[in-house]
Amino acid sequence: MIDLPFGIRLKTLMEKRGPLCVGIDPHPQLMELWGLEHSVNGLEYFARTIVELLGPVAAALKPQSALFEVYGSAGISVLERTLRDCEDIGTISILDVKRGDIGSTMSAYAQAYLGQEAPMRADAMTLSPYLGYGSLHPALSLAKKENRGTFVLGFTSNLEGPQVQHARDENGQAVGTSIVNQAGNDNSYALKNGHWGHVGIVIGATIGDALRNTDTDLSKLNGPILAPGFGAQGAGSSEMRDVFGSALSQVLVSSSRGILQVGPGNNDIVSEFHRNLDAVDRVLSSNNHL
Amino acid sequence: MIDLPFGIRLKTLMEKRGPLCVGIDPHPQLMELWGLEHSVNGLEYFARTIVELLGPVAAALKPQSALFEVYGSAGISVLERTLRDCEDIGTISILDVKRGDIGSTMSAYAQAYLGQEAPMRADAMTLSPYLGYGSLHPALSLAKKENRGTFVLGFTSNLEGPQVQHARDENGQAVGTSIVNQAGNDNSYALKNGHWGHVGIVIGATIGDALRNTDTDLSKLNGPILAPGFGAQGAGSSEMRDVFGSALSQVLVSSSRGILQVGPGNNDIVSEFHRNLDAVDRVLSSNNHL
Numbered sequence: 001m002i003d004l005p006f007g008i009r010l011k012t013l014m015e016k017r018g019p020l021c022v023g024i025d026p027h028p029q030l031m032e033l034w035g036l037e038h039s040v041n042g043l044e045y046f047a048r049t050i051v052e053l054l055g056p057v058a059a060a061l062k063p064q065s066a067l068f069e070v071y072g073s074a075g076i077s078v079l080e081r082t083l084r085d086c087e088d089i090g091t092i093s094i095l096d097v098k099r100g101d102i103g104s105t106m107s108a109y110a111q112a113y114l115g116q117e118a119p120m121r122a123d124a125m126t127l128s129p130y131l132g133y134g135s136l137h138p139a140l141s142l143a144k145k146e147n148r149g150t151f152v153l154g155f156t157s158n159l160e161g162p163q164v165q166h167a168r169d170e171n172g173q174a175v176g177t178s179i180v181n182q183a184g185n186d187n188s189y190a191l192k193n194g195h196w197g198h199v200g201i202v203i204g205a206t207i208g209d210a211l212r213n214t215d216t217d218l219s220k221l222n223g224p225i226l227a228p229g230f231g232a233q234g235a236g237s238s239e240m241r242d243v244f245g246s247a248l249s250q251v252l253v254s255s256s257r258g259i260l261q262v263g264p265g266n267n268d269i270v271s272e273f274h275r276n277l278d279a280v281d282r283v284l285s286s287n288n289h290l
Numbered sequence: 291m292i293d294l295p296f297g298i299r300l301k302t303l304m305e306k307r308g309p310l311c312v313g314i315d316p317h318p319q320l321m322e323l324w325g326l327e328h329s330v331n332g333l334e335y336f337a338r339t340i341v342e343l344l345g346p347v348a349a350a351l352k353p354q355s356a357l358f359e360v361y362g363s364a365g366i367s368v369l370e371r372t373l374r375d376c377e378d379i380g381t382i383s384i385l386d387v388k389r390g391d392i393g394s395t396m397s398a399y400a401q402a403y404l405g406q407e408a409p410m411r412a413d414a415m416t417l418s419p420y421l422g423y424g425s426l427h428p429a430l431s432l433a434k435k436e437n438r439g440t441f442v443l444g445f446t447s448n449l450e451g452p453q454v455q456h457a458r459d460e461n462g463q464a465v466g467t468s469i470v471n472q473a474g475n476d477n478s479y480a481l482k483n484g485h486w487g488h489v490g491i492v493i494g495a496t497i498g499d500a501l502r503n504t505d506t507d508l509s510k511l512n513g514p515i516l517a518p519g520f521g522a523q524g525a526g527s528s529e530m531r532d533v534f535g536s537a538l539s540q541v542l543v544s545s546s547r548g549i550l551q552v553g554p555g556n557n558d559i560v561s562e563f564h565r566n567l568d569a570v571d572r573v574l575s576s577n578n579h580l
Contacts, residue, residue: 106356108356132449
């Protein structure tokens with residue numbers, strides 16, 4: 001049994017190591033850049049090398065399940081070993097699976113990724129709420145009980161996202177806003193202890209003024225925000241400050257290609273991680289001086 | 291390479307065998323009813339027995355991925371064998387995975403479940419559109435190319451579903467309605483050949499007047515409708531006719547517990563399947579007499 005709530009564990013590690021999470025994204029092109037074949041062996045080398053090199057320095061690593069699933073059960077075996085490596089090396093694993101279902105099926109997904117004995121257990125999993133935030137309850141409650149975490153999709157920066165996420169419910173609230181608010185409710189218990197709750201939100205760093213346009217208030221979320229899209233072709237400092245405002249200190253920036261494209265050479269990848277982290281830190285510190 | 295489009299294959303088999311799909315849902319309680327342990331061996335016996343007994347009579351079988359994932363890579367191996375059994379025995383497999391992501395990650399999910407060489411390839415997969423219908427494009431287009439199919443979540447009957455699915459976009463259209471319409475657009479190419487397209491929709495049989503309330507018109511979908519929730523504690527004939535109206539002939543009813551709870555005895559499960567199919571047929575034929 002994990003002895004500290006996810007909110008405390010993540011926040012502590014973000015304070016110690018900085019708010020940068022590295023996506024373990026074994027995309028075919030990235031594996032080619034590493035000189036690897038598209039094989040289960042290549043996959044295993046790629047994923048476990050990242051944990052070995054970045055596990056000691058990164059607050060969190062985020063394996064992308066789709067890119068393991070494509071290899072079938074053999075890929076899932078590698079995912080299991082990758083997740084155990086994360087445990088052993090002492091970094092937080094956020095498994096990007098974007099699961100969502102109802103009732104006993106949702107319970108099975110929760111058990112599969114947050115259960116104490118589950119072969120694919122991670123510190124946290126991502127969730128997709130097309131069936132309504134409430135349908136995710138089995139995962140949210142198991143996460144809380146197991147001192148693990150969740151990240152529910154809120155606002156994403158792909159072009160087609162707003163069609164669903166900005167649609168208005170019967171109270172005139174945007175779908176994404178309602179999800180942020182419900183997560184905040186579920187996290188409120190942790191406020192009195194001064195730590196984050198177990199429900200994080202995924203918000204793209206490049207969504208521009210979407211939160212303002214939908215009157216989304218992050219101030220009551222009281223949980224971590226997983227933000228892909230920073231750096232390189234993504235959001236810069238001013239965009240980040242513009243999107244997240246005073247919630248910037250809750251943001252865990254997620255980056256993958258920008259760091260991993262330098263290849264597996266020991267120093268390269270670690271210094272690229274630190275170079276990216278410095279950029280993230282500059283955003284946060286400039287915020288402090290606002 | 292599969293030689294006929296999914297829409298033709300499914301429709302042909304539904305006409306020949308009836309519009310009933312059996313969910314391969316290895317829920318713990320169901321496995322207990324079968325006298326099986328919660329083990330990978332129990333899982334394998336459960337799943338492959340269903341294919342062996344019902345594969346020759348059912349138009350489609352629908353394995354629920356969550357209940358295999360919970361066993362980790364060993365469960366995924368069983369899922370792979372179950373899907374190959376479906377191919378060998380000549381029934382259509384609809385893998386219920388409810389995946390949804392963007393860009394190259396969505397492409398990986400498509401490849402994982404619809405790719406010709408993928409260990410977990412199925413005839414069709416279910417998709418979840420929280421990131422917008424358009425984000426599913428990699429799966430929709432691969433399905434079309436491979437003569438496989440997709441079922442996109444539209445309207446579900448769980449209490450929390452409407453919060454997202456009934457929310458209104460900037461044109462005042464409900465999220466679920468917009469998804470049905472976009473699926474219809476993607477299926478329109480098949481109209482001129484008089485068959486269904488590759489994009490099916492999931493609509494719960496117990497959603498009551500949700501389609502009417504959201505002005506959802508199924509008449510231009512031109513694809514199959516996967517409908518859980520018929521029978522026992524679910525929808526009866528009048529409810530089914532009320533929900534689906536003139537699109538009733540496109541409905542593939544999905545049932546699991548109602549059939550599987552009788553246990554693995556050869557005759558029991560097959561006669562329970564036929565008993566359920568008779569009930570489904572009565573709904574459809576009474577519709578013909580409206």
